[in-house]
Amino acid sequence: MILKDKIVVITGASSGIGAATARKLAADGARLVLIARREERLQELAQELMDAYQTESMTIKLDITERESVLSAFKEITESYGRIDVLVNNAGLMPVSYMDKLKIDEWDRMIDVNLKGLLYCIAGVLPVMKNQGGGHIINISSVAGRKVWPGFAVYNATKFAVTALSEAMRMELTPSMNIKVTAIEPGAVATELTQTITDQDILESFSKRGGDMVPLAAEDIANAIYYALTQPDEVMVGEVLVMPRRQM
Numbered sequence: 001m002i003l004k005d006k007i008v009v010i011t012g013a014s015s016g017i018g019a020a021t022a023r024k025l026a027a028d029g030a031r032l033v034l035i036a037r038r039e040e041r042l043q044e045l046a047q048e049l050m051d052a053y054q055t056e057s058m059t060i061k062l063d064i065t066e067r068e069s070v071l072s073a074f075k076e077i078t079e080s081y082g083r084i085d086v087l088v089n090n091a092g093l094m095p096v097s098y099m100d101k102l103k104i105d106e107w108d109r110m111i112d113v114n115l116k117g118l119l120y121c122i123a124g125v126l127p128v129m130k131n132q133g134g135g136h137i138i139n140i141s142s143v144a145g146r147k148v149w150p151g152f153a154v155y156n157a158t159k160f161a162v163t164a165l166s167e168a169m170r171m172e173l174t175p176s177m178n179i180k181v182t183a184i185e186p187g188a189v190a191t192e193l194t195q196t197i198t199d200q201d202i203l204e205s206f207s208k209r210g211g212d213m214v215p216l217a218a219e220d221i222a223n224a225i226y227y228a229l230t231q232p233d234e235v236m237v238g239e240v241l242v243m244p245r246r247q248m
């Protein structure tokens with residue numbers, strides 16, 4: 001159990017990749033702080049982890065776009081546990097649309113959650129990791145942080161930002177402060193992520209694309225996160241691209 005008693009904070013833990021990561025890391029002995037807005041989902045997950053592994057998880061109902069609430073949540077976590085070993089910066093949304101639809105509220109929302117919210121969590125955890133002499137920040141980017149597609153412009157922009165940020169953070173934080181930084185870049189994963197899409201043309205094009213591509217399971221990404229977290233001390237996994245075998 002390499003992660004035994006490590007304190008791991010996971011944002012977006014109420015579904016998909018975040019919930020699968022919680023299960024994977026709890027199985028290896030990590031102690032979890034589960035963050036999202038849907039509190040009931042978090043409590044159900046915490047109960048499941050308690051039943052399976054006799055581990056108590058902290059749950060925090062939090063909208064990561066609220067800067068002051070994020071910073072006080074990280075204070076609360078630090079006061080409770082005395083340290084934070086890992087942040088899995090995972091919360092995000094993907095209401096993709098064509099630019100000429102001018103879905104400006106959705107553009108704002110993606111920038112607020114995928115980029116600014118992720119940064120607020122970094123601001124919450126960084127002083128803690130610096131003081132304790134190390135830690136590991138996992139930023140969930142995407143294959144959309146490396147490749148662009150029509151309809152994905154703003155989502156692409158947020159995920160390109162997360163990939164760039166992660167590499168610059170690695171250079172600033174890893175050699176001198178022992179804070180590792182990993183960008184995880186999933187291809188298509190079967191989760192609730194597409195449920196926020198409101199552009200009917202995008203939804204129609206999604207329903208037609210299909211082909212024989214089998215999307216990844218959230219557990220496949222949890223495995224990649226586990227891999228990055230469990231390497232020897234001197235090994236820094238900077239970037240992991242995980243694709244469905246048949247996705248271009």
Ligand SMILES: NC(=O)c1ccc[n+]([C@@H]2O[C@H](COP(=O)([O-])OP(=O)(O)OC[C@H]3O[C@@H](n4cnc5c(N)ncnc54)[C@H](OP(=O)(O)O)[C@@H]3O)[C@@H](O)[C@H]2O)c1
Nearest residue numbers: 012014016017036037038063064091092142189191192193
């Ligand atoms: N699924 C894919 O194909 C795929 C591919 C590449 C990258 N990703 C990335 O993977 C990450 C996780 O997505 P997923 O696929 O697991 O989708 P998901 O099941 O929809 O999970 C998204 C999570 O983010 C949380 N969240 C959204 N807005 C939030 C906010 N304002 N404050 C706090 N939490 C918030 C949601 O919780 P609440 O609604 O309870 O707040 C939920 O737990 C995202 O960053 C996504 O961009 C996904």
